[in-house]
Amino acid sequence: MYSARDLAQASGLGAAKGAMTKVAAIGGFIVLMVVVMLAPFGARGDQVSAACPPGAPGGANDPQPTGPLRVIQVAYARIIDGVAVSRGLPGQATLVALMTALQESQLQNLSYGDRDSVGLFQQRPSAGWGTVAQIRDPVYAAEAFFGGDKPPSPPGLVDINGWESMPYTVAAQAVQVSAFPDAYARQEDSARSIAEEAGIDLNRPGDPYAGRSGAHPAPSAAPPSAVAAAAQCGGGLTNGKPIAGTWPPEVQSVPDPTGTGGMLTPRTAAWVAKARTALQNLSMSCWDAHLWNPTSDHPKGKACDVMVGADGRKSASARTKGDQVANWTLQTAGTTGVRYVIWYGRIWSARTGQWRPYNGGGVYNPSDATGGHYDHVHVSMY
Known part of the structure; x- marks a missing residue:
């Protein structure tokens, strides 16, 4: 030695x-x-x-x-x-x-x-x-x-x-x-x-x-710039600090405004309204039975998917749109009650305030456009 x-x-x-x-x-x-x-x-x-x-x-x-x-x-x-x-x-x-x-x-x-x-x-x-x-x-x-x-x-x-x-x-x-x-x-x-x-x-x-x-x-x-970086793979997402707050449980009592026929919690419905006002021209779906994933927040009325129109790995405009949706969601999470966000192969948690790699949760293929959330931003609420 x-x-x-x-x-x-x-x-x-x-x-x-x-x-x-x-x-x-x-x-x-x-x-x-x-x-x-x-x-x-x-x-x-x-x-x-x-x-x-x-x-x-x-x-x-x-x-x-x-x-x-x-x-x-x-x-x-x-x-x-x-x-x-x-x-x-x-x-x-x-x-x-x-x-x-x-x-x-x-x-x-x-x-x-x-x-x-x-x-x-x-x-x-x-x-x-x-x-x-x-x-x-x-x-x-x-x-x-x-x-x-x-x-x-x-x-x-x-x-x-x-x-x-x-x-x-x-x-x-x-x-x-x-x-x-x-x-x-x-x-x-x-x-x-x-x-x-x-x-x-x-x-x-x-x-x-x-x-x-x-x-x-x-x-x-x-x-x-964040916008220029977002046009490439890998840039454009922001981190932050852990978001503290108490969000009492809510029951599904509001018809899903995205037209699925299901019911959302008031908190989720309020997030939809705010997102539509702030971001505009969103293609969004919230309630879904999600029979293949019993742990999903969609059938609980506590989650929404915002579609970006294409695989963000192949489309700069789709990547930019997804980054904008994700960043706005993080920036307002302290007042809307967002629990976590999944986008572009990463998952963000209000508990940590940070992005980390998304592994599919044992249900989805993280390399797939949908499974890895490269074609939509998933938002789950408390």
Whole structure:
């Protein structure tokens, strides 16, 4: 086992001079630690694989890794951020890089990938990103992702005019040119969580074009907007704080105003009226027998489904509409008595005030457009 002295010598920090020298030294140290920590788990087949197999996008907000993998992710996040800090890039650049590396490799320095892709960002030697050895150097890989005047030749983040005002997934895609351009936004929550654990300031100011010579485009004062992000997969939903309140039980006593022929609780009927006034042009259905799901709130008159017109994963307008309905519902939940909301593969609870991945509750297929609630927003009341 390595002693603290051995590890310090392996990292080279004691003799490192300058920010980038230290970052490079840490990179070599982390490669060593990856081997050490993953050795007990066997060969590559036992390691956590890349974020997505060839030909398929990664999952949104997968369960957060723990143990050795999380340690590795945090360490590589610090290396990536160290490169950004040494250049003078803003924290936003680090966030885009972390989201990209999570989607491409689960923030692992992989020796394999789709075709000849390797490394944290799954960069390809055949596309001009460098040699395999270079790409698997995490400092080099981060430098290449951020781009600028130094080789390699593919454009990096700072070479993209206006990247700082784009939705994060669009900025990532401008560098990566992936077959799944919307996938990167799915990793924002995970990236922020890792950054927090790593002590990275994602709100750090900086020059978004640091490392690029010549006249820089005027930085945009506007960050990626919720509306723009909602047009991509993964953005646009808000969290909040737990919502306290006492909501006494109610009986079904009001005819369903959505025309199902069933009966709703007064609280649910009042929510329907408010939603129709605030959001307008809603396609909504509330009461339903739901014989296949005896625990459903629909036959109890305590739930409504708001249809968005299409699978939000395939339609930007449907995604935007669903986000608007969900966010309004959360913002008014403290006065309307909303208990939980399910939309776009996530479930929000008034008890926690947070979104988390939705697993189908043992009844629905969460990958299906309806089962995963990608084509409608479900609202349940107390």
